[in-house]
Amino acid sequence: MPRYIPIAAVLCCFLGNQFSITRAAPPSADRGYELLLNKAYVESAFDQETFDQVWQTWEPSLRDQAAKASPEERRRMAYRRYGLVERPDDPRHRPIQYVVDDRGRWTINCLACHQGTVAGELVPGAANTQFALETLVEDTRAMKIKLGKQLSRLDIGSSFFPLGRTVGTTNAVMFGVALMHYRDQDLNIHSDRLPPRLTHHDHDAPAWWNTSLKERLYCDDFAPQGHRALMQFIASRENGPEKFREWEDDFRHIQAYIQSLEAPKYPQKIDQELAEQGRAVFDKNCSECHGTYHPDRSIAEQYPERIVEWDLVKTDPIRLRSLTPEHRESYGRNWINEYGQAGEVVADPGGYLAPPLAGVWASAPYLHNGSVPTLWDVLNPSERPVTWLRKIRSPTTSSEQDYDFEKVGLSVETILEMPAEGLNSSERRYYFDTRRHGKSAGGHDFPEKLKIRERRAVLEYLKTL
Template identity: 50%
Template sequence: MGAALYRPAAMDGDGPTISRPVPDNAAAVLPVHLALLILAAGPADVVPSSVRAGDPDRGYEVLRSKPLLPPDFDRETLLRLGLTWPGEMKAKAKAAGEEERIAMALARYGLVAPPADDPIGGEVLNYVETPNGWVMNCFACHGGKVAGRTIPGLPNSHYGLATLTEEVRTVKLMTGKSLSHQDVGQMKIPLGASHGTTNAVVFGIVLDAFREPDMSVNTGRDPGPLLHHDMDAPPWWHVKKKSRLYIDGFSPKNHRVLMQFMLLPTTGRETVLSWEDDFRDVLAYIESVEAPPYPYEVDAALATSGRSVFEKNCAECHGTYSTDSSAETYPEVTVPIEVVGTDRVRLDALSVSHRRHLGTTWMSRYGEDPVVEDPGGYVAPPLDGIWATAPYFHNGSVPTLAGVLSPEERPTRWRRTENGYDRDRVGLEFTAVNEVPELDARYVFDTRRADIGKTNGGHTFAADLSPSEKRALLEYLKTL
C-alpha cells in the first residue's frame, strides 16, 4: 500500500545510507516532553476501544501526508526568510536562486530532505507540504540527520524551531501575511533556547488547559505555573522495547497518548476522536523503526573487550545486546534522580497531580492503562543506535559519548558543525566556545542555564573506569 517504510541499511562511504523500502520501527512518537497533553480526555463512552491492528505503512503516510495542524508558513515566505538573516548570509540569499535559497533555509533551521527513496517526496521530511502551506509533523523533532544523512526516527538535533518561528513571523509582518498559531504562541511561550531542543512539556501543559475531560475545548482554563525548560527528542526505535513512554516512564504506551501534540483549540473534539485510527497506525510505524548500524569501521577485538566492560558496568540498567534480538534484555529501570544526578527540571515540570489526571482520562482509557504518578527519576533508555543519537542525556547537554563516560570532557558551552561526526569521541563534531554570540545565540548550547534545565552534570557511573576500559567501551557502543 502507499508509503513504504525506511530503515538505515548497509553503510558505505563517509556516512549511513538510506536504502530500500523496508518495514521498520520507531520509538516514542512524541518526546518525553509532550507528556502533559495527555491531560485532555473524555468520559468512558466517548469512543469504544478498537481491536484493529495498526498498519505501519499507513502510519508513515499519515505522518508525511496528513495535515494535523494548521500551516506555519508557505513556500513564498520560506523563500524570503533570507531577508531576516545577518550580514553575509543575507547577501548570499539575495543573490541566490530559489533552489539555493531553499537549501540555505533548510540548513539554517535544521530541516532535512526526505530519504532518496521516500515515496511521498517533497522538499522536506519535517513538514507536510499542502496547497495552503507547510504543516509541522512529528518528524520535525523525530526526523534528523547524522553525518549528513537523513534518518526518519532519529532525533532532530539541528531543529531550530524558535529561530524559524521568529524569522517567519518577521517576514509575515513585512509582507502582510496572517500570523499562525505558532507565530503568536512564541510571543507568550518560549519555544526553545538552543537548536535541537524544545520547550515541549510546557506546550503540552498549555494545550491541556484548553480541554475539558471529554476533550471538548475550553479556552478559559488556567494552565497554572509553567516551568519552561528544554528537552531533546528520543529516538523512535527505542519505543518497541519499552512498555511505557517518556524519560520518566510515567505514561502508558498507547496510540492515544501520541495524539497530544495536535490538541490546538481549533481542533475540535470530534476531529480528535476521528483521528484515533490514524494514530493506531502511527504507533505501528514507530514500533517498526530499526536503529541504524554504525557506518564506519569497528575494531572488533577492542569492541569484544568493551563488551565485558559494558556487561559489568552498564547492563544492569541499559540491558544486553545481541545480533539475535530474541536474546536481548531490557530491564526498563527507573533510576532515582538522586542517583543518576542529571538535570532534574524535566522531572519537576510535571507535578503528581498532572500525572494523576492522565489516569482519569480517555488518553489512558480511564486508568485501564496504568499511570505512574510519582516516578522519582528517569528511565535508563535502551542503547540501540546510540552512536547516532548525540547529543546525549534527556536534555541534549553532552555532545559525545566520550563526555558521557568522562564528565571532565563535557564542554560548558559548545556549538556543533552541521554535518561533521566525531568517530574518536563518538558523537557530534563540536567546538567549545567561551562566550555565547549575540547573533545566532541559539546555535550554542549553554550548560550554565540551570534555570531552563540545560545542565550537564550527573551520570558519573563510568567515571572511575580506566582510560583503556573507556576506550574499549566506546568501541563496543558503536556496535549496538
C-alpha cells in the same frame, strides 16, 4: 490491534454464510509514514510565499548572499538554516518535517523533531538535532508582518513561550502541559481556566527506534505506550473531541510506523577485539540499568526498563520536577490514557529512565536534555564541556561535517565563555551553555570508576549496539 466481541464469532457460525463480518485492516507502518508526511493535524504555520521570501529577514551578510543566489540555492540555504531535510526524490522539494499541501500551506508534523540526519545521512527515527524551530518561527513571523499576512497562534504564542533555546532541542513537554490544561477528561475545551504552571526547559527528542523495546513513554517513564498518547500534541484549539475520535485510526498506523523502526548500524569499521573487551566491562558495570544486548536473548531479558532514582543519577532535575503529580494523575484519567484503562500512570517517578542503548551511536547529544555532545563525554564526566558550539553554523555549510566519529557524537568546539556580544539570536542558538536553567551536564558519573582503557573499550562496544 482492535478487539472483536466474541459473540460476533458465535453469530457467524450460527448464520453460516448469510452475513460477512468486516474487520478493520491491521495498522500499517507504511500508511503511518504516509500520514505523517502528508496529512495536516494542526493549524498551518505559514505559506509557500512566506517561506520563499523568508531570506529577506536574515542577517545582512547572509541576506546579501541569498539575494545573489538562485531560488533553488536559497531554498537549500533555508533548509540548512532551519534543520529541514528534503524528501528523497520529491519533485516539489518538500521537507520531511512539514506537510505542504496543494495550496502551499506548511504545517508542522511529528517528524520535525523525530526525523533528522546523522553524519549527513537520513536515518529513519533519528532525532532532528539540527531543527531550529524558534529561529524558523521568528523569521517567518517577521516575513508575514512584512507581507501583511495574518499571524498564527504559534507566531503569537512563541513571543512568550520558548520553542527551543538551543538548536536541536525542544520545549515539547511544556507544549503538552499547556495544550492539555484546557481540556477535561473527554477532551472538551475549557478556555476559561487560568493558565497552567509552566517550567520551560529544553529537551532532547529520543530516537524512535527504541520505542519497541519499551512498554512506557518519556524520560521519566511515567505513562503507558499507546497510539492515543501520540495525540496529545494535536490538542490545539481548532481540534475538538470529535477530531480525536475521527483521527484515532490514523494514529494506530503512525504508532505502527514508530514501532517498526530498527536501530541503525554503525557505518564505519569497528575494532571487534576491543569491542568484545568493552562488552565484558559494560555487562559488569552498565547492564543492570541499561540492559544487555545479546542476540540470543528476548527483549524482556535484554532491557529492564528501570527508573534510576534522582539521588543516584543526579542529572539535571528540572525535567523531572516540571510535571507535577497532579498533572500526571490528570493525564492518567483522561481519554488519552483510555480513562486509566491503558495502564498505570506513575504520579511521582522519583528519577529518570535508564534508556535502551540500541543505535546509541546515532542518538547524540546525550542525557535527557541533550547537554553532552558525545559518548566519550558521557564516559568521562569530569571532561564534559561546560559551553560548546555546534561546528555547523552557516546555512551555506554542508551538514556532513556535523559528526565526530572519534568521540562518537556531535562535532563541537569547546568554548570557555559565551560571547558577550556580536551574536544574533539565531547564531546564539548554536551554543549550548550547561550553566543555564535545565541544561546541566552533571550527573551520571558512574563511568568515573572505570579505567581509561575500559572506557575506550566500552565506547567501541557501544558502536556495535
